Amino acid sequence: MDPAKWCDPAGGDPEFPSFDSPPASGITAWFTMRLTAIAEGTDNDFDPALDAAIHAYESRDDARVATWNDAFNNRERPALND
Numbered sequence: 001m002d003p004a005k006w007c008d009p010a011g012g013d014p015e016f017p018s019f020d021s022p023p024a025s026g027i028t029a030w031f032t033m034r035l036t037a038i039a040e041g042t043d044n045d046f047d048p049a050l051d052a053a054i055h056a057y058e059s060r061d062d063a064r065v066a067t068w069n070d071a072f073n074n075r076e077r078p079a080l081n082d
Contacts, residue, residue: 019050026050029057036060 005011019027030053037046049052 022050023054026054029054031043033057033060 006013017030022030030050033053034043034046034048037043045054050051051064
């Protein structure tokens, strides 16, 4: 369903799945990746499988950690005064 229609009273409500015995943080990963797909306009390509969402979430976080570490590990540090 087109997320823009959610604001229209006749547009309907979003449908959200329920999961049997999801792993810790699995629901957070699923909703995070679902909302990311909506924001990026790739909602039609979103894989609703919980395992796929968790993998995408963890991959995205790994890339963010690497970017963060590169930014701080490669910067010039001021000399310490003795």
